[in-house]
Amino acid sequence: MRKMVKVKEHGLKILQGNEACVEGAVAAGCQFFAGYPITPASEIAEYMAHKLPTCHQGTFVQMEDELASISAITAARWGGNKSMTATSGPGFSLMQEGLGYALVTETPTVIVNVQRGGPATGQPTVSSNQDIYQARYGSHGDYELIVLAPASVQEMFDFTVKAFNLSEEFRVPVIVLADEIIGHMREKILIPEEVELLEVESPKHCKEPYRADDRLIPPSVEFFQGHNLIIDGQLHDEKGNRAGHDLEISEKLVERLNHKITQNIDAITDIETYETEEASIILVSYSSVSRSALSAVKKARAKGVAAGWIKVNSVWPFPEKALKELTASAKTVMVPEMNIGKYYREVRGILPDQKVVSVPLVGGKLHKPDDLLALILKEAKACTN
Amino acid sequence: MHELAEKYLRKEALPLLFCPGCGNGQVLNATVRAIDELKVRDDLAAVSGIGCSSWIPVYLDIDVLHTLHGRALAYAQGLKLSRPDKKVIVFTGDGDCGGIGGNHLIHAARRNIDITVVMINNYIYGMTGGQKAPTTPYRSKTKTSPYGNDENPFDVSKVVMAAGGTYVARWTTNQPVQIQKSIQKAITHKGFSFLEIMTQCPVQTGKYIFKNQDPWETMQWYKDRSATKAEDIEKGSDQFLLGEFVEDVEEEFCERIARERDGLC
Ligand SMILES: Cc1ncc(C[n+]2csc(CCOP(=O)(O)OP(=O)(O)O)c2C)c(N)n1
Numbered sequence: 001m002r003k004m005v006k007v008k009e010h011g012l013k014i015l016q017g018n019e020a021c022v023e024g025a026v027a028a029g030c031q032f033f034a035g036y037p038i039t040p041a042s043e044i045a046e047y048m049a050h051k052l053p054t055c056h057q058g059t060f061v062q063m064e065d066e067l068a069s070i071s072a073i074t075a076a077r078w079g080g081n082k083s084m085t086a087t088s089g090p091g092f093s094l095m096q097e098g099l100g101y102a103l104v105t106e107t108p109t110v111i112v113n114v115q116r117g118g119p120a121t122g123q124p125t126v127s128s129n130q131d132i133y134q135a136r137y138g139s140h141g142d143y144e145l146i147v148l149a150p151a152s153v154q155e156m157f158d159f160t161v162k163a164f165n166l167s168e169e170f171r172v173p174v175i176v177l178a179d180e181i182i183g184h185m186r187e188k189i190l191i192p193e194e195v196e197l198l199e200v201e202s203p204k205h206c207k208e209p210y211r212a213d214d215r216l217i218p219p220s221v222e223f224f225q226g227h228n229l230i231i232d233g234q235l236h237d238e239k240g241n242r243a244g245h246d247l248e249i250s251e252k253l254v255e256r257l258n259h260k261i262t263q264n265i266d267a268i269t270d271i272e273t274y275e276t277e278e279a280s281i282i283l284v285s286y287s288s289v290s291r292s293a294l295s296a297v298k299k300a301r302a303k304g305v306a307a308g309w310i311k312v313n314s315v316w317p318f319p320e321k322a323l324k325e326l327t328a329s330a331k332t333v334m335v336p337e338m339n340i341g342k343y344y345r346e347v348r349g350i351l352p353d354q355k356v357v358s359v360p361l362v363g364g365k366l367h368k369p370d371d372l373l374a375l376i377l378k379e380a381k382a383c384t385n
Numbered sequence: 386m387h388e389l390a391e392k393y394l395r396k397e398a399l400p401l402l403f404c405p406g407c408g409n410g411q412v413l414n415a416t417v418r419a420i421d422e423l424k425v426r427d428d429l430a431a432v433s434g435i436g437c438s439s440w441i442p443v444y445l446d447i448d449v450l451h452t453l454h455g456r457a458l459a460y461a462q463g464l465k466l467s468r469p470d471k472k473v474i475v476f477t478g479d480g481d482c483g484g485i486g487g488n489h490l491i492h493a494a495r496r497n498i499d500i501t502v503v504m505i506n507n508y509i510y511g512m513t514g515g516q517k518a519p520t521t522p523y524r525s526k527t528k529t530s531p532y533g534n535d536e537n538p539f540d541v542s543k544v545v546m547a548a549g550g551t552y553v554a555r556w557t558t559n560q561p562v563q564i565q566k567s568i569q570k571a572i573t574h575k576g577f578s579f580l581e582i583m584t585q586c587p588v589q590t591g592k593y594i595f596k597n598q599d600p601w602e603t604m605q606w607y608k609d610r611s612a613t614k615a616e617d618i619e620k621g622s623d624q625f626l627l628g629e630f631v632e633d634v635e636e637e638f639c640e641r642i643a644r645e646r647d648g649l650c
């Protein structure tokens with residue numbers, strides 16, 4: 001059931017991205033935050049520590065590390081609290097085993113990764129998109145999950161609310177893949193008077209917590225409802241009993257965990273476009289870089305080039321069908337990103353008959369609109385020659 | 386089937402995966418009796434990590450979270466903080482709790498969060514086939530210390546006392562009644578309770594450390610070396626102390642959070 005819920009501190013504000021993320025979480029009814037400080041995500045924990053305890057909204061706890069943080073938020077959701085954590089690079093790496101546990105136990109929860117540059121300690125104060133694959137594949141085993149990539153302070157709020165709703169809807173951890181630029185930037189944001197929240201009803205008696213409906217989603221259950229649940233990280237049958245040794249049951253579960261996301265991709269996909277119809281050059285972008293990309297495309301249009309812009313908000317599951325349709329007219333597709341050229345591989349993989357160009361930048365550099373414009377103009381010229 | 390087993394065990398999970406003669410079954414037995422005595426079934430959830438001992442709660446027909454190796458206490462704290470009105474009991478091994486999860490242990494004790502921890506000390510990594518644990522005695526041979534252990538063992542109960550646990554007790558499987566009474570006390574105690582139970586693992590510890598796979602031999606070894614009075618322990622010997630070491634009253638973490646939060650409104 002979707003319900004409109006009032007937001008206490010609504011209105012027009014100037015906020016930092018990390019603060020907007022907290023406002024979004026609070027609006028979405030987050031009752032539990034466990035975290036460990038790390039640049040450039042610390043403000044989320046700090047602001048949570050400030051906000052959550054007031055007016056009995058929920059509980060903030062600073063754990064001893066990120067292993068504990070992801071464990072605590074997962075268990076808190078089984079206790080019935082909507083929960084979240086926030087981290088960056090090294091902390092996100094530490095969370096991967098716990099992320100897998102949340103995935104296989106089908107725990108709705110939200111993990112924010114405010115990306116820095118890596119590997120290792122890397123560049124604590126500098127932005128990147130380097131974790132784009134880690135967000136999808138970081139934990140071991142076969143799985144699919146949902147990753148949203150905000151590109152503004154407003155989207156830090158909106159996507160955090162959305163992440164809570166998607167996690168409840170699909171019973172899956174959802175990752176908000178932010179970056180240092182968005183996390184630390186201050187800009188105008190309109191916090192709405194109400195947000196739409198998904199409330200999934202719990203069944204009265206549940207002996208099969210992993211029996212899925214026709215959308216492949218299991219029931220919304222939690223502890224202390226009299227179900228006497230057994231929740232296990234080992235592959236399990238529909239009752240929750242271990243079944244890793246049973247190849248048939250294991251196959252069914254791994255397939256369902258994956259198909260639960262891929263079969264419902266149309267309900268998850270979120271893409272924005274600008275002038276893509278009949279465009280011959282299209283920039284496929286996400287995160288902060290999408291802002292430079294849009295600016296470059298608008299400038300190119302002003303110069304008469306048939307350029308178009310795509311911004312992928314739901315970066316995973318990979319919106320293959322939607323991207324194929326939206327780029328159908330393009331002769332050239334460019335993928336600018338603040339990494340060595342990773343999302344590019346996915347885009348190239350689905351567009352074998354089009355020219356797909358990687359526009360990577362590493363070391364923390366953000367693509368400048370004029371640099372992207374120059375690339376577009378060069379490409380346009382090459383096409384007309 | 387015994388009426389308590391009938392009442393409290395998750396029958397579809399049976400048979401127990403424990404080897405014949407394993408001490409884990411005795412701990413399950415004492416736990417069932419403690420739950421029945423306290424009538425806490427509906428308000429109790431169990432959490433465990435990975436290891437043979439972490440399978441103990443899987444057979445309890447209550448809400449159970451069987452988690453990751455080392456993280457039981459981190460999950461247990463999240464669960465407790467989300468529902469401070471409920472009770473949480475953790476089953477964990479000497480490796481799970483004192484090795485890979487040692488950091489969570491000291492911090493949970495420091496917070497004095499109201500969780501009951503039952504740590505099964507069998508001196509070894511049982512589930513993975515008999516490798517050395519942080520509790521393996523100096524010089525003991527295991528699969529990963531074939532020439533004898535070069536490290537000193539951890540006294541995990543002492544660590545918990547130093548870190549701030551407010552109920553700490555240690556028994557061996559020779560004292561099933563004391564184990565049950567201590568579990569009851571620990572569940573009732575408001576604060577971080579730690580119960581170390583020294584068990585026999587005839588299959589791994591028996592084979593590698595004691596060179597005798599009769600479970601009774603390990604229990605006898607415990608009997609010969611344990612004492613309940615500190616003055617009966619000879620310094621430098623391999624004797625160890627049993628009993629209730631700490632029973633303190635201090636403000637519990639969830640209550641402290643609630644009290645301070647009330648002040649903010
Ligand atoms: C991260 C991780 N590392 C290693 C393992 C393998 N593993 C499973 S159980 C175990 C040791 C368990 O020993 P203990 O906690 O003493 O439990 P016991 O089996 O002796 O009761 C290990 C190392 C694992 N499951 N996860």
Ligand code: SF4
Pocket residue numbers: 402403404406407408409437438507511512585586587588589590
């Ligand atoms: S290996 Fe040891 S601890 Fe594990 S079930 Fe067998 S006897 Fe018990």
Ligand SMILES: [Mg+2]
Pocket residue numbers: 436478479480505506507508509510511518
């Ligand atoms: Mg052990």
